[in-house]
Amino acid sequence: MANIVIDPVTRIEGHMRVECEVSGGVVKDAWVSGTLYRGMETVLLGRAPEDAFYVSQRICGVCPISHSHASSQATEAALGIKIPEGARLVRNILECAQYLHSHILWFYNLAALDYVSPINALKADIADTYALAQAAGTKPSDYGAVAKRLTAFAENGQLSILSGHYWDHPGYALPPELDLIATCHYLEALEMQAVANEVVAVIAGKFSHPMTSVPGGTAFVPTVDKLDDILFRLVRVKDFIDTALIPDTLAIAPFILDAATYGGGTGNFLSWGVFEKSDLVPENRYLPRGMSQGLKPEGVSPDDVTEYTNHSWYDSPTGLNPKEGETKVKFTEYNIDDKYSYGKAVRCKDLSTESGPLARMVVAYLAEKGGADIAGGADVRTPAKLIDSTLEALGVGGKPEILVSLLGRVAARNLEAAYVADLSLVFVSELIEALKGGDVQYWKAAEKDTGAGVGAWEAPRGSVAHWIGLDGGKIDHYQIVAPTTWDIAPRDDNGVRGPMEEALVGTPVEDAEKPLELLRIAHSFDP
Amino acid sequence: MAQEAHGAFYDLLAVRGVSRRDFLKYCSYVAATLGLSEAAAPQIAAALEKGSALKPALWLNGGSCTGCTESMAQVDSPDVATIVLELLSLNYFETIMAAAGEQAEKNIEDTIADGNFLLIYEGSVMTGEDGNTLLVNGHKGTEILAEAAAAAQAVISVGACAVDGGWVAAYPNPAGAVGVQAFLDKEKIATPVVNIPCCPMNPEWVVAMVVQWLLVADDDPALFLEKTALLTKSYTDGVYDAKVTLNYPEYVVESTIHDNCPRRGHFENGEFVSEFGTEEEAMGYCLYKVGCKGPQTYTQCPVTRWNRSVSWCVHSGAPCIGCGGLNWVDNNAPFFKRLSSMQFGSIGSAQPGSIAAVVGGVAAAALVAHGLGMKAAGRVGDGPPMEETTAYDRKHGAKKGGDK
Ligand code: SF4
Ligand code: SF4
Numbered sequence: 001m002a003n004i005v006i007d008p009v010t011r012i013e014g015h016m017r018v019e020c021e022v023s024g025g026v027v028k029d030a031w032v033s034g035t036l037y038r039g040m041e042t043v044l045l046g047r048a049p050e051d052a053f054y055v056s057q058r059i060c061g062v063c064p065i066s067h068s069h070a071s072s073q074a075t076e077a078a079l080g081i082k083i084p085e086g087a088r089l090v091r092n093i094l095e096c097a098q099y100l101h102s103h104i105l106w107f108y109n110l111a112a113l114d115y116v117s118p119i120n121a122l123k124a125d126i127a128d129t130y131a132l133a134q135a136a137g138t139k140p141s142d143y144g145a146v147a148k149r150l151t152a153f154a155e156n157g158q159l160s161i162l163s164g165h166y167w168d169h170p171g172y173a174l175p176p177e178l179d180l181i182a183t184c185h186y187l188e189a190l191e192m193q194a195v196a197n198e199v200v201a202v203i204a205g206k207f208s209h210p211m212t213s214v215p216g217g218t219a220f221v222p223t224v225d226k227l228d229d230i231l232f233r234l235v236r237v238k239d240f241i242d243t244a245l246i247p248d249t250l251a252i253a254p255f256i257l258d259a260a261t262y263g264g265g266t267g268n269f270l271s272w273g274v275f276e277k278s279d280l281v282p283e284n285r286y287l288p289r290g291m292s293q294g295l296k297p298e299g300v301s302p303d304d305v306t307e308y309t310n311h312s313w314y315d316s317p318t319g320l321n322p323k324e325g326e327t328k329v330k331f332t333e334y335n336i337d338d339k340y341s342y343g344k345a346v347r348c349k350d351l352s353t354e355s356g357p358l359a360r361m362v363v364a365y366l367a368e369k370g371g372a373d374i375a376g377g378a379d380v381r382t383p384a385k386l387i388d389s390t391l392e393a394l395g396v397g398g399k400p401e402i403l404v405s406l407l408g409r410v411a412a413r414n415l416e417a418a419y420v421a422d423l424s425l426v427f428v429s430e431l432i433e434a435l436k437g438g439d440v441q442y443w444k445a446a447e448k449d450t451g452a453g454v455g456a457w458e459a460p461r462g463s464v465a466h467w468i469g470l471d472g473g474k475i476d477h478y479q480i481v482a483p484t485t486w487d488i489a490p491r492d493d494n495g496v497r498g499p500m501e502e503a504l505v506g507t508p509v510e511d512a513e514k515p516l517e518l519l520r521i522a523h524s525f526d527p
Numbered sequence: 528m529a530q531e532a533h534g535a536f537y538d539l540l541a542v543r544g545v546s547r548r549d550f551l552k553y554c555s556y557v558a559a560t561l562g563l564s565e566a567a568a569p570q571i572a573a574a575l576e577k578g579s580a581l582k583p584a585l586w587l588n589g590g591s592c593t594g595c596t597e598s599m600a601q602v603d604s605p606d607v608a609t610i611v612l613e614l615l616s617l618n619y620f621e622t623i624m625a626a627a628g629e630q631a632e633k634n635i636e637d638t639i640a641d642g643n644f645l646l647i648y649e650g651s652v653m654t655g656e657d658g659n660t661l662l663v664n665g666h667k668g669t670e671i672l673a674e675a676a677a678a679a680q681a682v683i684s685v686g687a688c689a690v691d692g693g694w695v696a697a698y699p700n701p702a703g704a705v706g707v708q709a710f711l712d713k714e715k716i717a718t719p720v721v722n723i724p725c726c727p728m729n730p731e732w733v734v735a736m737v738v739q740w741l742l743v744a745d746d747d748p749a750l751f752l753e754k755t756a757l758l759t760k761s762y763t764d765g766v767y768d769a770k771v772t773l774n775y776p777e778y779v780v781e782s783t784i785h786d787n788c789p790r791r792g793h794f795e796n797g798e799f800v801s802e803f804g805t806e807e808e809a810m811g812y813c814l815y816k817v818g819c820k821g822p823q824t825y826t827q828c829p830v831t832r833w834n835r836s837v838s839w840c841v842h843s844g845a846p847c848i849g850c851g852g853l854n855w856v857d858n859n860a861p862f863f864k865r866l867s868s869m870q871f872g873s874i875g876s877a878q879p880g881s882i883a884a885v886v887g888g889v890a891a892a893a894l895v896a897h898g899l900g901m902k903a904a905g906r907v908g909d910g911p912p913m914e915e916t917t918a919y920d921r922k923h924g925a926k927k928g929g930d931k
Contacts, residue, residue: 006628007664010621013593015663035662036653038590038695039702048861054848055856058694061594061727087804105600113625152538158581158616164634165625194601194835201834204843207601208594208727211845214803214863219817219844221809229837313656329701331656334665342660443804519627 004515007035011110012527013062016488018500018518019336022509027518030497030504031336032488034343037313041327044478049075049215049468052475056466059482061208065098065200066274066459067466067482068213074468075215075446077453084441087217088276089431090203093230094213095275096424097199100237101207102460103357103417104196106526107245108189111410112182114520115252117172118162121179122150129177138247139240141184150183166514173255182252185244192240195233202229217443222431231428238421249414250393256407260396263406263521265503268293268351269359270300270486272465274458275423277376286423287383287416287458288374290363291348295401297366300348302454302465305481308345308492311338318493322467322479323452345492346485354499355462355486356525357413361387362403380422386415406503409524449473459483461526487525500525536576560735560831561756561778574742581616582741583644585635585675588621589668590661590695590704591650595686596622598727602734603835614741615645632664635671639678645740646679646718647733648672651688651695652710654766655703672707673714680748681719682707683736687726687855690773694726696765697856709764709771719752722773724780724826726850731831732779739776762853773853784821784847787829790814800844808844818863819846826851 007017015036021029040059044052053071057064069091076083083091129143153159174182197207203220204210212220273282273289282289283299291300307325309318315330332339347353361383368374368384375382390411391397402408434440449472456465462483469477489498497505500522507517537547554575555568588596617624618638619631626634638644653661653668661668676682684707687693695704705713708720723732744751756777764771785791793799794813801807801816813819824847832839840847849859 005664008621008627008631010624010627010631013622015588015621015661017662017664036590036668037655037660037702038651038653038704039655039700042702043694043697043700043856045699048863050863051856051860054862055694055697055860058592058594058726061592061597064592064594084804109600109623156581158583160581160616160618161620161624163616163618163624163626164630165627166630167625190600197601198834198837201838202843205838205840205845206598206833208592208597209850211840211848212843214845217804219803219808219846221804221806221844223809329656329660331659334662441804443802445802515628 002512004509004512004518006515006518006522009519009522009527011113011523013060014484014527016522016527018504018522020504020509020515020518022512025509027504027507027509030501031340032490032498032500032504032522033334033341034484034488035341037329037342039327039329041478041480044475047475048473049078049470049475052466052468052478053215056478056480057209059480060459062102063098063459063461063464063483064208065094065204065210065213066457066464067480068210069095070455070457070464070466071468072213072215073455073457074453074466075455075470077455078451078468078470079446079448079453080451081216081444081446082280083217084444085278086222086431086434086440086442088278088280089427089434090218090220090222090442091213092275092427093424093431094200094203094210096420096427097196097203097234098207099420099460100241100417100424101193101196101200103413103420104189104237104240104245105193106460107249107414108182108186109193110526111520111523112186113165114516114523115172115256116174116182116186117167117179118150118183118186119154119167120172120174120176121183122147122154122176124176124180129180132175132177133181136181136247136251138181138251139185139243141181141188143180143184146184146187147180166511166516169511169514169516171510171516174252178251178255182248185248188240188244192237196237199230199233202226214443216445217441219443221442222435224435227428227432227435234421234424234428238425241417241421245414246418249411250390253394253407253411259407259410259520260402260405262507262517263409263503263524264404265354265499266352267295267404268348268353268499269362270348270353270355270463271360271363272302272456272458272463274360282456286375287360287364287419288367288372289456290367291353292362292366293351295362295366295404297363297370302456302467304349305465306347306350307481308347310493311490312341312344313339314344322465322481323454325479327479341488341490343485343488343490343498345489345498346481347489347492352489352492352496352499352502353486355483356409357416357460358403358409359462360458361412361416365400375423378423378426380426381418383415383419386418390415406521406524413526452477462486484525484527488527500527557735557738560731561739571738571742575614575738581614583638583641584615584617584647585638585644585679586617586620586647586649587672587675589648589650589672589689590653590702591686591688593622593649594727595649599730599733601834602730615737618644628664635675639675642678643746644679645737646675646682648682648684648689648707649686651692651704652707653702654705654710655701660702669710672710673716676707676711676718677716679718680746681721681740681744681751682711683721683723683733683740684708685723685733686728687724687850690722690724691762691764691771691853692766694856696854698765703766705764705766706771706773708773709767709769712769712771713767719748720774721755721757722775724775724851725828726855729828729831729833732776732827735778736776760853779827780825780851782825782827784824784826784828784841784851787827788821788841789829790841803844814841814844814846816865817846818848818861818865820849820852820859820862821847824849824852
């Protein structure tokens with residue numbers, strides 16, 4: 001039995017190690033380790049709730065908006081604040097912009113290099129590339145110019161961020177023309193993610209680390225000018241998703257169909273729900289709250305969470321809900337039979353549970369199939385419509401179980417981007433209507449300063465919840481379960497693997513020196 | 528020969544879709560950002576044209592949230608800024624590099640062995656749990672930084688975490704976070720460090736710094752320090768309890784946010800936002816009463832702005848929380864309260880010359896007096912209450928109200 005170690009796993013946020021036991025070219029067992037501890041929860045003790053909003057979003061510079069919203073919701077729950085309608089819409093738009101930024105960046109700039117070879121793109125025939133783009137219905141670019149740029153780059157001999165990778169791995173199976181198309185979109189994606197973030201900047205001052213979506217509502221007050229700045233950018237981003245992201249996904253999928261046969265993981269999915277409706281009911285969000293086991297839907301509450309610490313570098317009691325949990329760091333040594341991660345083993349209803357776009361889309365899909373009108377009648381491409389038509393296009397119509405795979409996880413993220421792009425425009429028009437009606441409120445003050453609450457929400461990469469306890473305006477308890485904590489969880493006290501560990505098991509590895517398949521799986525969770 | 532290199536450079540630009548004219552315009556923009564006169568533009572162009580080989584660089588992430596990398600991805604006019612960025616060969620950059628695992632480690636080892644590279648460091652240096660709070664393939668983050676920094680020509684530490692530990696160093700965290708300079712002082716590594724403040728740092732400032740490096744450094748770190756306009760600030764580090772002196776680019780930290788704030792006129796007129804989400808915000812009134820730390824924070828945020836100059840904190844209705852200052856969380860929280868004591872001490876006391884006088888003494892006194900005067904005149908009387916005891920007070924021995 002050979003052990004394969006990937007450390008560092010690159011193209012992720014933070015620091016992570018993957019270790020796999022491989023025999024007969026297949027992964028038999030896997031250990032995923034978070035290798036950085038920063039102590040966020042300790043910093044927050046004794047501070048004011050708005051300080052928690054500003055500090056706690058800094059746990060992640062890629063999804064700070066979702067953390068700031070979860071933190072605000074925790075405070076609002078603790079202090080009994082119901083945010084005004086104007087604030088709901090502004091927050092939804094802000095959250096949409098972050099989703100669009102994050103999904104574009106993930107697909108093209110982080111994950112695509114596992115499938116697309118910019119080196120192979122050098123061999124592309126320019127005329128054939130135009131023909132292929134037209135056939136795939138994807139956005140044309142100036143292929144000749146980009147090819148020249150790539151050639152100059154390659155001839156220089158210094159490959160910069162592309163150096164030292166497994167470019168000769170047989171897993172790079174796209175024709176050079178498709179590699180060139182995707183490489184062009186890699187460059188355009190750098191631009192488009194920034195455009196999405198300009199929307200964040202208009203509302204929240206800057207990205208990363210937004211400033212205005214504060215406990216009680218928002219400090220930002222929209223004006224006609226600012227709405228205009230938001231709208232034209234969202235339209236541009238939505239256009240990129242429709243004309244590049246979605247057709248590219250469909251064009252690449254046939255070349256990696258084997259990815260539909262492994263990487264599924266535990267098949268237990270969690271979504272706290274995201275994008276509020278007017279009633280502010282978490283079960284009724286545009287991406288609803290729920291769980292699923294074996295594609296069977298069920299309800300869920302933050303009280304169902306437990307965190308195990310026996311395999312983690314903490315000297316804290318194990319098996320507690322974060323309401324009571326603590327985070328006391330104690331490093332021992334890296335030992336896969338004992339303690340091996342700074343991630344706690346977080347579980348929902350005691351199950352090893354995946355979170356992220358696949359989980360959200362599955363929960364939404366099942367709700368819709370069960371008759372729920374999740375989009376509230378808005379004229380949008382809903383999760384069920386998107387999933388069904390994609391399965392159809394890939395020749396596996398009516399087989400949603402195929403989603404529980406590496407390919408499903410990749411596709412779900414991109415399909416979610418389409419739904420969110422549509423929603424973002426719905427929220428903007430609702431806000432315009434609200435403004436026309438006058439008398440729009442954006443913030444409400446708290447009327448008390450003591451209480452406890454949880455804000456459970458969804459970041460682009462997964463489920464996020466903040467638990468807060470306030471006493472006389474000061475924080476006396478704070479615990480965060482961040483999105484990646486779900487997916488990169490180590491084993492729990494019962495020895496059950498975390499979702500990414502489980503997804504790695506059973507994966508065929510073609511070349512142990514260049515474990516491309518394992519990287520693809522790790523990246524599919526967007527850790 | 529020189530002529531040839533010159534031509535090749537413009538061919539390369541043409542391939543990237545950038546005309547010679549755009550390029551020269553960009554050089555003027557960089558000159559302005561660097562606080563240089565228009566006359567420096569050709570000098571900048573000449574320095575950039577020189578390179579046919581790309582300058583090797585490593586971008587290391589310590590205890591970071593990756594926010595500074597994200598910020599870098601939002602840099603202005605990418606077509607032209609990439610020219611600068613593409614003048615670097617980023618041989619290691621965890622968040623965006625293709626390679627992983629062993630291959631990634633080899634990239635770092637080879638670059639260190641070859642020397643003559645620039646090190647960019649994001650995130651705090653994690654010394655807690657004997658350095659085991661950050662591990663990369665069994666190596667402590669501290670060891671990787673020490674090895675890379677000792678071999679580098681210079682270090683650009685980006686963002687509050689790399690500057691002084693940032694929020695990770697806030698009281699009472701046991702994670703043992705320190706800034707790069709504090710760590711290098713402790714390890715007796717003399718490689719020059721230039722710090723880019725804010726959480727995250729502003730990407731335009733980094734690009735300008737890289738240009739500065741390519742322009743004046745000429746593989747000579749001493750020259751780099753001598754010719755780069757730097758301002759120094761000192762503070763006492765919380766982990767080593769030692770005095771640390773930091774180098775900042777002058778153009779970034781020479782004036783306060785309040786000095787350049789578009790809402791300043793409203794401040795002078797006594798027109799304030801007293802509650803969030805109100806008409807006063809839409810009218811651009813001053814945010815001082817809801818806690819704005821612009822008067823005590825030394826950065827160019829209102830001038831450079833963020834996300835390709837689309838906006839910045841105060842523009843969107845948020846009070847500045849002082850993330851560009853030292854010890855920013857402890858010094859500035861609670862963020863929505865006006866602080867009874869303005870925490871200039873740790874920044875100002877050790878500054879050289881006139882800046883020390885201005886930061887530590889005169890300006891602080893003037894502001895407090897100004898604030899009091901306005902209070903007396905009834906202009907700031909109805910805001911949220913002042914906070915008596917801050918985390919800073921708790922850490923440094925309570926001044927009022929006692930410890931918790
Ligand atoms: S207090 Fe803040 S908002 Fe007011 S003028 Fe000064 S920097 Fe601007
Ligand atoms: S305006 Fe203040 S809070 Fe905003 S980035 Fe600048 S220093 Fe930080």
